[in-house]
Amino acid sequence: MDWPGPEELFERARALPAVAGVLRRLPAATELRVALVGGAVRDLILELPVEDVDLAVEGPVEPVVACLGGPARSHIRFGTATVEVDGSRLDLARTRRESYPRPGALPEVAPASLEEDLGRRDFTVNALALPITGPDAGRLLAAPQARPDLERGWLRVLHAASFLDDPTRLLRLARYRARLDFEIEPETAQLARAAVEGRALDSVTGPRIGHELELICREIDPVAPWEALRSLGVDEAVQPGFGLRDPELARRALAFLPAEGRPDVVLLALALDGVDRDERTGLLDRLGVPARTRDDAVSVANRAAEVVQALQRSSSASEIAAVLETAAGVELAATAGAMGAEASAREWLGHLRHLRLEISGQDLLAAGVPPGPAIGAGLSAARAALLEGQAGSREEQLAAAVRAAREAG
Numbered sequence: 082m083d084w085p086g087p088e089e090l091f092e093r094a095r096a097l098p099a100v101a102g103v104l105r106r107l108p109a110a111t112e113l114r115v116a117l118v119g120g121a122v123r124d125l126i127l128e129l130p131v132e133d134v135d136l137a138v139e140g141p142v143e144p145v146v147a148c149l150g151g152p153a154r155s156h157i158r159f160g161t162a163t164v165e166v167d168g169s170r171l172d173l174a175r176t177r178r179e180s181y182p183r184p185g186a187l188p189e190v191a192p193a194s195l196e197e198d199l200g201r202r203d204f205t206v207n208a209l210a211l212p213i214t215g216p217d218a219g220r221l222l223a224a225p226q227a228r229p230d231l232e233r234g235w236l237r238v239l240h241a242a243s244f245l246d247d248p249t250r251l252l253r254l255a256r257y258r259a260r261l262d263f264e265i266e267p268e269t270a271q272l273a274r275a276a277v278e279g280r281a282l283d284s285v286t287g288p289r290i291g292h293e294l295e296l297i298c299r300e301i302d303p304v305a306p307w308e309a310l311r312s313l314g315v316d317e318a319v320q321p322g323f324g325l326r327d328p329e330l331a332r333r334a335l336a337f338l339p340a341e342g343r344p345d346v347v348l349l350a351l352a353l354d355g356v357d358r359d360e361r362t363g364l365l366d367r368l369g370v371p372a373r374t375r376d377d378a379v380s381v382a383n384r385a386a387e388v389v390q391a392l393q394r395s396s397s398a399s400e401i402a403a404v405l406e407t408a409a410g411v412e413l414a415a416t417a418g419a420m421g422a423e424a425s426a427r428e429w430l431g432h433l434r435h436l437r438l439e440i441s442g443q444d445l446l447a448a449g450v451p452p453g454p455a456i457g458a459g460l461s462a463a464r465a466a467l468l469e470g471q472a473g474s475r476e477e478q479l480a481a482a483v484r485a486a487r488e489a490g
Contacts, residue, residue: 082127082231082232084126084228084232085125085126087219087220087221088219090125090126090211090219090221091211091213091218091219093125094117094122094125094211094213095213097117097121097131097134098167098168098169099134099166099167099169099170099171100117100134100213101167102149102166102167102169103115103136103149103166103171103213104213104214106148106149106150106166107145107148107149107214108148111214111215112215112216113138113139113140113144113145113214113215114138114139114140114195114212114214114215114216114217115136115137115138115139115145115212115213115214115215116136116137116138116139116195116210116211116212116213116222117134117135117136117210117211117212117213118135118136118137118198118199118209118210118211119135119202119207119209120132120133120135120207121133121134121135122209122210122211122221123206123207123209123231125211126209126231127231127261133172134169134170134171134172135171135172135173135174136171136172136173136174136213137173137174137175137176137195137198137210138173138174138175138176139175139176139194139195139215140175140176140192141160141175142160142161142162142173142174142175145173146162146164146173149164149166149171150164150165150166160174160175160177160190160192161173161174161175175192176192176193176194176195176197176198177190177191177192177193177198177201178190178191178193178197178198178200178201179201181246181247183284184245184246184248184281184284185245185246185247185248185281185283185284185285186284188201188246188247195210195212195222196222198210199222199223199224199227200224200239202224202239203238203239203243203247203250203253204230204236204237204238204239204250204253204254204257205224205225205226205227205230205231205235205236205237205238205239206227206230206231206235206236206237206257206261206263207257208223208224208227208239209221209222209223209224209227210222210223224239230266234261234262234263234264235263235264235265235266236254236257236258236261236263236264236265236266236269237266237268237269238250238269238272241272243272244272244273244275244276244281245276245279245281247285248276248281248282248284248285249285249289249290249292249293251273251276251277251281251282251313251315251318252290252293252294252297252310252315253293254269254273254309254313255297255306255307255309255310255313255315256293256296256297256300256306256309258306258309259300259302259305259306259308259309260300260301260302260305260306273313274313274314277313277314277315277318278314280318282315282318282319287367287368287369288368288369290319290368291365291368291369291370292369294349294368295345297310298344298345298348298349299344299345303335303344303348304325304328304331304332304335304348307324307325307328307331307348307352308325308328310324310325311324311325311326316352319364319368320356320360320364321355321356322355322356322357323352323353323355323356323364324352324355325348325351325352326351326354326355327351330351330419330420331347331348331351331419333418333419334347334351334415334416334418334419334420335347335348335415336419337414337415337416337418337419337426337427337430338411338412338415339411339415339430341411342410342411342412342415343374343377343412345374345378346374346377346378346381346410346412347381347412347415347416349365349370349374349378349382350377350378350379350380350381350382350385350412350416351382351416353365353378353379353382354382358383361379361382361383362375362376362379365378365379377410377412380413381412381413381416384413385413385416385417385420386420388404388405388413388414388417388422389417389420389421389422391404392404392405392417392422392425392426393421393422393425395425397468397469398428398433398468398469398470399464399465399468399469401425401428401429401433402429402433402434402468404425405417405425405426405429405433405434406434411430411434414426414429414430415430418430433468436467436468438460438463438464438467438478439474439475439478440460440463440475440478440479440482441460442456442460444479444482445459445460445479445482445483445486448479448483449483450482450483450486450487454489455486455487455489456486458485458486458488458489459481459482459483459484459485459486459489460482461485462481462482462484462485462486463478463479463481463482463485466478466481
C-alpha cells in the first residue's frame with residue numbers, strides 16, 4: 082500500500098468537518114496535545130470513509146470541552162466527554178493507561194502520555210494517533226507492529242491477555258475482520274480460540290455484549306461480521322444455538338427490507354432460530370436489547386414459518402394483506418419473503434402496504450349508511466376492492482363500501 086506523507090495525512094485529517102471545527106475553536110498557539118486516534122487515523126491512511134471521530138487529550142479534557150462549547154455527555158471516572166461540533170459528534174478522552182482488576186471488569190485508569198495511551202488499544206491497526214495540535218501536530222504516532230500490520234492487512238492484539246482483560250474484543254475482532262477484510266494474525270487467532278474455549282465471555286455483563294452486537298448490526302454489510310462470529314465460535318459462546326446459521330438467508334431478508342426497516346430485528350430474529358423458543362426473550366433481555374427490538378425480533382423468530390405457510394396458501398392481494406397487515410411490521414414480511422414467500426412479500430412490501438382508502442366512516446354516514454357494524458363491513462369491502470385493483474378512485478371506493486354496507490344491513 083502507498084502510505085501518505087505527513088503533510089498529506091494531516092491535510093486529510095483537517096478536511097474532516099469535525100477536525101476542522103475543533104481547529105477553528107482551539108487557540109492557535111496551544112501547546113496542548115489533542116490527537117485524532119484509533120480507527121479514524123487508520124481509515125484516513127486506507128482512504129476509507131471516516132465514521133467516528135475520537136480525540137485523545139494529553140491532560141484534562143475540560144479546557145478542550147469549554148473551547149468546543151460544552152459537553153453533550155461526560156464520564157468523570159474515565160475522563161471522557163462527548164461534544165457536538167458543527168453537527169458532528171466527537172468523543173474526547175484523556176490519554177491514560179488502563180489496568181484490569183479482574184478479567185472482564187471495567188478498567189481502572191490513570192493519566193498517561195499519548196504514546197502510552199496507544200498501548201491500551203484493542204488491535205495494532207487501531208493503535209495510531211495523529212496530533213492535530215501541539216508541538217508535533219501532523220506527526221503520526223504508532224504502536225509497534227501497527228504499520229506493518231496495516232500494510233499486511235492483519236488484526237493483532239497488543240498483548241497476550243487482551244481478550245481476557247476485555248472479552249468484548251472478540252466481537253470487535255469479528256467486526257473489524259469483516260469491515261476491513263483483514264486476516265487475523267495467527268497468534269491472535271490462537272488467543273481468540275483459547276478465550277472462547279475458556280468461556281471468557283462469561284466474565285462480561287450481557288449489555289456489553291449486546292452493545293457490540295448492536296454495532297455489528299449497524300455495519301454496511303452486517304452479515305459478514307455475524308459470519309466471522311460463527312467462525313470464531315463467539316456466537317455459540319454467548320448462548321448455545323445463537324448465531325446466523327444461514328448467512329445467505331439473512332442477506333436475502335435484508336435485500337427485501339425497505340429503507341425504514343430495522344436490520345437489527347431481522348438479524349437477531351434469524352440468530353435466535355437455534356435457540357429454544359422459551360429462552361429467546363430471556364436471552365435478549367440478558368443482552369440488554371431494548372424492549373421494542375426484543376419483542377419484534379422474538380415475534381419474527383416465532384412467527385416467520387407460519388407466515389410463510391399462510392402466504393403460500395394466499396391466492397389474492399387481499400389475502401396477502403390479511404396475513405401481513407397483522408404481522409410485526411416489514412421485518413417479518415422481509416424474513417418470510419427470504420424463507421420462501423418471495424412473490425407475496427414482494428407484492429406487499431412494494432405495493433400493497435402503500436395503498437390507502439380515500440374514504441372514511443364519515444363518508445358512509447353522509448351517504449346514508451346508519452351507524453353500526455355496516456360501516457365496518459363497508460370499509461372492509463372497499464379496502465378489499467382497492468387491493469384487488471377494482472376501486473382505484475374515491476368514487477369507486479365509496480360505491481363499493483355503500484353497496485357492501487347495505488348488503489350487511
